[in-house]
Amino acid sequence: MAMSFPRSSSKVGLLPRETGSLARGLPPARPETLFVLGVNGGMSVAPDAGFPLVFGRNEPQVHVCVGVGDPHVSRRHGIITREHSRWVLNNIGRLPIRLPGSCLVLGGDRAELPLGYTPLFIVGPRQDHLLEVRVAASTAQKGEPDGHEAETRDREKWQLSPVEKLVLVCLGQRYLRHEPQPQPLTWAQVAAELSALQPTEDWSWRRAAHIVAKVRTRLSRKVSGLLEKEIPPPVGNTLNHNLITELLLTTTITRADLRLLDEESAEPAPPG
Template sequence: MTLSIPGSSSKVTLLPKDARSLAGGLPPAAPGTLFVLGVNGGMSVAPDAGFRVVFGRNDPAVHVCVGADDPHVSREHGYITYERSGWVVDNVGRMPICFPGPRLLLSGHREHLPVAYTPLFIVGPRREHLLEVRVAGRASTNPASAYELNTIDPDAHSLSPVEKLVLVCLSQRYLRSDPQPQPLTWGQVASELAEVRPTEEWGVRRLGHVVGKVRRRLSPITPGLLEEEVPPPVGNALNHNLITALLVSGTLTPADLALLEG
């Protein structure tokens, strides 16, 4: 069965496959408008459209496709509906949906979406699949200016050149889209940076200090970056959470890998 789009095109609009990431901003939209983007495009839905957005891997039978080639993702994995309290996502699939933080939305559970950009990951045993969601805030007074904002990322965090170099090296497996990325070890980072910038000292203690300083600076606005916030064993969790936050905010992008070319 192929799902249909309501007749009111002004309230439900399709987003093309090549639509830019929702992390970079939105075109002019009424407050409360929902934007959902997957691998093959997506849609925007006005809060009063009375429309339920269905997502999953069965591309012909859902509104937004995610994990099309991964059988661990359910054919109809979840849906997003508008209620009086706002937009709500329901997980009806087998695998959990990971919210930033991270918070897991288990099968049969539901969660309210904030008026913000929210990257959702369907977590499988081998891969994670991104579903971008964003709820528009207050309307822009200058639509033309709002459209221009799509070319920048207002949520990016400020990093010094040394911080960015170290973090790009630490997170390069994520930036290269490895199927099961993990942060590099401090020893691996030290070895690589010694080749990239051999005239500088890249000891393990310095690397830990640089990354720890960024984690502490972002911890007031990003949970999961301090040791007391993560249940033991901590392992790579702190660096993983930091890298995820930097990727989600657009602070680090695959283009930054050029820094490792020396």
């Protein structure tokens, strides 16, 4: 049975499939409007719409589709409702839903959603499935930008040079592809992939490691867990894992950046 929509569409809108990542911002919207985006588009819901939004893999039974083709994802996997002036995620499926910071919402559990951008991952045995959620920021204070301008300020992105971004996207591509329990690539794998991508460049593992080490050092002034002295041994992949996690949470790198690893769009990297 297909899901129904309220007769009045002024408080509930559709997001087309071509909508870009919600991490990049929102169109003008009322404060605390909910935006949810899946593989085939999504929806926006005003805070006073009284509209429970259902998501899952069976498109005719949900408002936003996620996990298409994966039978481990429930047909109706979750519901987002407005309760006591907060948006609340309810997991009604079997698989857990992972929030930023490795917080898991298990089947039957619930969690409040914060203002700003929140990537939700349905944790499958072979693949994690992304559902993008964003709650429009509250009205700005006097003297601050309002509407759309205020919405983009919920978390500051880190500045990366083109070569830094290329190396970090390559290093963290398993995270961007939503592989289960992702780990950074090895330096040898990064060097080999970048050498194949840019055969005229001198991509050694030492160069890639040096570029990433410089980024970790720069960000360590404000982010903990990026220096070896802060991590008890054995360090392993912890430093790069912490760095990639920070870049994902701040949407400094997103799934759309995987295009940088496309041979057709590759350009020689500047010295780094």
